[in-house]
Amino acid sequence: MGERITAPKGTYDILPADQAVRRWVIGVASEVFRRYGYGRLDTPMFEETRLFSRGVGESTDIVRKEMYTFEDLGGRSMTLRPEGTAPAARAYVEHGMHTRPQPVKLWYHWPMFRYESPQSGRYRQHYQLGIEAFGSESPLIDAEVIGVLAALYREIGLAQVELRINSMGCRECRPGYVASLRAFLEEHAVELCPECWERARINPMRTFDCKVRGCRLVLEGAPRLTGSLCPACAEHHDVVRRHLVMQDIPFVEDHRLVRGMDYYTRTTFEFQSAVLGAQSGVGGGGRYDDLVETIGGPPTPGVGFGTGVERILLALERSRSDLPSAQPPSVYLVALDETSRSEVFALAHELRTAGLAVELDHMGRSVKGQMKQASRSGAPFAAILGEQERADAGVTLKRMSTGEEQQVPRIEVLERIVEAGEDER
Numbered sequence: 315m316g317e318r319i320t321a322p323k324g325t326y327d328i329l330p331a332d333q334a335v336r337r338w339v340i341g342v343a344s345e346v347f348r349r350y351g352y353g354r355l356d357t358p359m360f361e362e363t364r365l366f367s368r369g370v371g372e373s374t375d376i377v378r379k380e381m382y383t384f385e386d387l388g389g390r391s392m393t394l395r396p397e398g399t400a401p402a403a404r405a406y407v408e409h410g411m412h413t414r415p416q417p418v419k420l421w422y423h424w425p426m427f428r429y430e431s432p433q434s435g436r437y438r439q440h441y442q443l444g445i446e447a448f449g450s451e452s453p454l455i456d457a458e459v460i461g462v463l464a465a466l467y468r469e470i471g472l473a474q475v476e477l478r479i480n481s482m483g484c485r486e487c488r489p490g491y492v493a494s495l496r497a498f499l500e501e502h503a504v505e506l507c508p509e510c511w512e513r514a515r516i517n518p519m520r521t522f523d524c525k526v527r528g529c530r531l532v533l534e535g536a537p538r539l540t541g542s543l544c545p546a547c548a549e550h551h552d553v554v555r556r557h558l559v560m561q562d563i564p565f566v567e568d569h570r571l572v573r574g575m576d577y578y579t580r581t582t583f584e585f586q587s588a589v590l591g592a593q594s595g596v597g598g599g600g601r602y603d604d605l606v607e608t609i610g611g612p613p614t615p616g617v618g619f620g621t622g623v624e625r626i627l628l629a630l631e632r633s634r635s636d637l638p639s640a641q642p643p644s645v646y647l648v649a650l651d652e653t654s655r656s657e658v659f660a661l662a663h664e665l666r667t668a669g670l671a672v673e674l675d676h677m678g679r680s681v682k683g684q685m686k687q688a689s690r691s692g693a694p695f696a697a698i699l700g701e702q703e704r705a706d707a708g709v710t711l712k713r714m715s716t717g718e719e720q721q722v723p724r725i726e727v728l729e730r731i732v733e734a735g736e737d738e739r
């Protein structure tokens with residue numbers, strides 16, 4: 315045997331047993347998105363690197379140290395998609411969606427690739443569900459987008475989530491604020507960690523993300539953007555808040571909520587889950603009115619969110635015990651002798667062609683062994699076929715829950731199993 319090869323660090327396999335709950339979450343999400351008028355978008359898993367360096371921002375952690383960037387054989391710099399908003403904006407522009415009636419509402423379920431440190435509990439390939447609404451400046455659509463995510467969490471039964479909101483201002487009011495924050499940070503430089511010196515220089519608002527205690531203490535006294543919003547941004551934020559209340563969505567104002575992308579303007583939000591630990595975001599997003607222009611499109615406002623599927627699943631596992639699991643087959647076929655195996659094989663083919671999920675033995679197991687597999691499979695019935703059944707053109711149908719057996723003409727097997735299944739529902 316050669317040296318064993320394992321999955322790359324920070325990645326994982328999704329095994330058959332893990333698929334049911336995942337498929338259910340994605341199904342609920344796609345139904346919620348449909349109800350709010352979103353259409354599904356899929357884009358390539360890799361894009362030109364400059365889409366992210368320009369769109370997400372050179373100064374962000376994502377672009378500086380988390381991207382999977384490679385040169386293709388044609389010498390072009392490509393990057394595995396680290397987030398969904400920039401590719402969605404790219405597709406919006408490329409397909410002339412700005413000429414359609416606005417807003418254009420898109421949703422996705424995509425793998426994302428980031429070089430995360432594995433200790434953080436985050437994956438280097440993870441899946442995100444997200445939506446993007448392009449073309450409307452209305453604060454009502456911010457409130458609606460937050461409402462979509464709240465509806466998703468509610469409908470999958472994700473309890474104990476807390477919504478935090480903030481405003482990042484706009485290109486009118488933010489630069490003045492950033493300058494005063496930078497001045498404040500320079501004044502307190504000796505009390506800050508080295509990483510925050512760096513942040514103070516390239517993106518001062520990111521210092522609010524620092525987990526170091528000393529930095530947090532200093533930042534308690536820092537000027538707040540909420541105090542320097544221009545009248546238009548203040549009004550926008552106020553209308554968003556009112557329309558959250560209207561949807562019965564409780565929220566907390568959090569001036570430290572800056573999120574990791576440069577493109578956010580005005581509304582930012584994050585849902586945090588108590589079961590994932592303090593300050594642990596399960597999903598969030600915000601408004602990005604300058605993004606489409608930054609990547610070469612016409613000036614177009616936008617707002618959206620992304621929510622990590624693994625984070626949702628982890629929070630669900632920790633808070634619910636009644637999650638969907640894999641469906642058992644409808645029937646397990648048992649051959650009583652070697653000659654009946656072909657007959658069982660033919661019956662399996664018939665029933666599967668008619669739409670039933672059917673299992674049978676392929677390991678030469680004894681009758682006892684096959685019965686054991688039948689009960690392990692979770693199938694409500696075993697259909698048993700031997701010499702006698704072959705002679706009678708029949709099947710012995712055994713109800714696994716009661717052990718009760720019944721002779722059934724072979725042509726009625728399908729009907730009996732389907733009827734019994736409907737009775738149990």
Ligand SMILES: [Zn+2]
Pocket residue numbers: 483484485486487488543544545546547548
């Ligand atoms: Zn403003």
Ligand SMILES: [Zn+2]
Pocket residue numbers: 506507508509510524525526529
């Ligand atoms: Zn710091």
